[in-house]
Amino acid sequence: MRSLFRFLLRNYFLMMFLALEAISLVLIVSFNNYQRVTFFNSSNDLTGTVYEKFSTMEDYFSLGRTNARLAAENSSLRKQLYMMKMNQENYPVNPADTIEAPAYFFTSARVISNSVNKPYNYISLNKGSRQGIKPDMGIICAGGVVGVITNVSPNYSTGLSLLNKRLSIPAKINKNNYFGSLVWDGEHFNTADLKEIPFHIIVNVGDTVVTSGFSSVFPEGIMIGTIKNFDVESGTNFYNIKVELSTNFKTLKYVEVVQNTKQTELMKLESNNITE
Amino acid sequence: MIKDFGKYAIMFVALVLIQVLILNNIQFSGFVNPYIYILFILLLPFTIPGYFLLGLCFFLGISVDIFNNTPGIHAGATVFLGFMRPGIARLITSREFIEKGNTPNLTQLGFAGFLKYTVLSVIVHHLFLFFAEAFSFGDFLHTLLRYLLSCIFSIVIILASQFIIFKN
Numbered sequence: 001m002r003s004l005f006r007f008l009l010r011n012y013f014l015m016m017f018l019a020l021e022a023i024s025l026v027l028i029v030s031f032n033n034y035q036r037v038t039f040f041n042s043s044n045d046l047t048g049t050v051y052e053k054f055s056t057m058e059d060y061f062s063l064g065r066t067n068a069r070l071a072a073e074n075s076s077l078r079k080q081l082y083m084m085k086m087n088q089e090n091y092p093v094n095p096a097d098t099i100e101a102p103a104y105f106f107t108s109a110r111v112i113s114n115s116v117n118k119p120y121n122y123i124s125l126n127k128g129s130r131q132g133i134k135p136d137m138g139i140i141c142a143g144g145v146v147g148v149i150t151n152v153s154p155n156y157s158t159g160l161s162l163l164n165k166r167l168s169i170p171a172k173i174n175k176n177n178y179f180g181s182l183v184w185d186g187e188h189f190n191t192a193d194l195k196e197i198p199f200h201i202i203v204n205v206g207d208t209v210v211t212s213g214f215s216s217v218f219p220e221g222i223m224i225g226t227i228k229n230f231d232v233e234s235g236t237n238f239y240n241i242k243v244e245l246s247t248n249f250k251t252l253k254y255v256e257v258v259q260n261t262k263q264t265e266l267m268k269l270e271s272n273n274i275t276e
Numbered sequence: 277m278i279k280d281f282g283k284y285a286i287m288f289v290a291l292v293l294i295q296v297l298i299l300n301n302i303q304f305s306g307f308v309n310p311y312i313y314i315l316f317i318l319l320l321p322f323t324i325p326g327y328f329l330l331g332l333c334f335f336l337g338i339s340v341d342i343f344n345n346t347p348g349i350h351a352g353a354t355v356f357l358g359f360m361r362p363g364i365a366r367l368i369t370s371r372e373f374i375e376k377g378n379t380p381n382l383t384q385l386g387f388a389g390f391l392k393y394t395v396l397s398v399i400v401h402h403l404f405l406f407f408a409e410a411f412s413f414g415d416f417l418h419t420l421l422r423y424l425l426s427c428i429f430s431i432v433i434i435l436a437s438q439f440i441i442f443k444n
Binding site: 012 | 293297300309326327337342343349356358359408
């Protein structure tokens with residue numbers, strides 16, 4: 001026993017190195033494989049505050065660009081409103097029924113940290129549980145789909161960006177409603193792969209890809225991107241489709257968090273199918 | 277000694293903030309990310325006791341990890357660098373220099389010495405870093421390319437920062 005201690009003491013540098021590496025390895029294996037991290041992520045208040053302080057300062061440099069984007073979004077919304085009004089005048093429908101409450105609510109938030117160059121990218125927002133943000137809510141922006149919330153603290157939240165290979169989003173081709181799932185290819189921040197589209201249907205370069213609405217996270221028809229190119233891998237029945245994402249992840253600043261008020265109801269109903 | 281403590285504490289905070297707030301946002305061509313926070317470890321005196329060196333390495337790594345959502349990866353890489361540092365020191369300088377306890381910076385080591393020191397340290401640190409990241413996603417050639425390009429950028433930025441500080 002004494003000689004063991006003496007051995008340990010003589011080689012304490014090596015022993016300490018091995019111990020610290022073991023701790024690191026445990027951290028790598030146990031935390032990086034799961035997103036449900038509670039402490040070691042940027043939704044905790046210390047890192048959240050640092051990121052937010054820096055991001056408010058940085059905002060001043062992009063005011064012009066942000067303004068232009070907001071103006072563009074305003075004009076497109078105004079156009080939609082006008083079209084809707086015109087439709088209602090032409091084909092009057094019954095006044096809105098209050099039982100049919102809208103299923104989706106939107107909360108605007110600011111991106112306080114974001115990355116595009118890692119194999120698994122995460123995004124942090126400046127709103128948290130106090131503002132009604134909960135895990136599993138979708139994140140969208142004027143350009144299209146951004147990601148999904150995974151962790152919330154009272155004032156901040158973090159989530160998987162679409163540029164994270166662990167996230168797959170139910171998507172469909174807008175013109176013919178064939179659905180598949182969209183996963184990031186891990187290569188470039190503006191392309192992703194659309195999978196499970198059978199090769200007997202006709203697709204064209206430039207076709208719009210939108211969310212299918214099959215998950216309760218995103219409403220149907222939110223823009224994801226357009227088809228950049230496609231081919232059929234030999235021996236499979238599915239297309240290999242590359243989608244050019246419509247969201248510019250490099251300049252992402254303001255986003256909206258989607259809350260589906262009927263999510264729990266739907267999930268409960270769907271879980272019945274699994275248990276039976 | 278007390279004065280040095282204050283100097284190193286400021287350097288620690290400044291390097292972590294520069295790393296997570298600025299350098300992690302600089303993305304040359306999408307997949308090059310320079311990591312210069314290890315400059316803190318490089319500039320510690322060679323006479324620092326081993327347990328203190330490894331402890332600081334772990335603490336520095338975990339600080340960067342918390343901001344990056346990558347618990348363990350940077351900590352492991354920096355501890356590995358700390359472990360290799362005495363060996364690197366013996367490789368690039370004489371025993372007398374190590375025992376004098378000077379800060380191994382650009383003026384003390386000279387350009388050639390500091391270049392060798394930085395290159396070896398960055399290679400060791402980044403190797404562990406990118407290997408640990410790859411361990412969770414595969415794709416060897418892609419990782420190798422990221423590794424080599426990031427090494428070059430880290431070395432250039434570390435040397436440039438030292439020139440700015442010591443040039444006068």
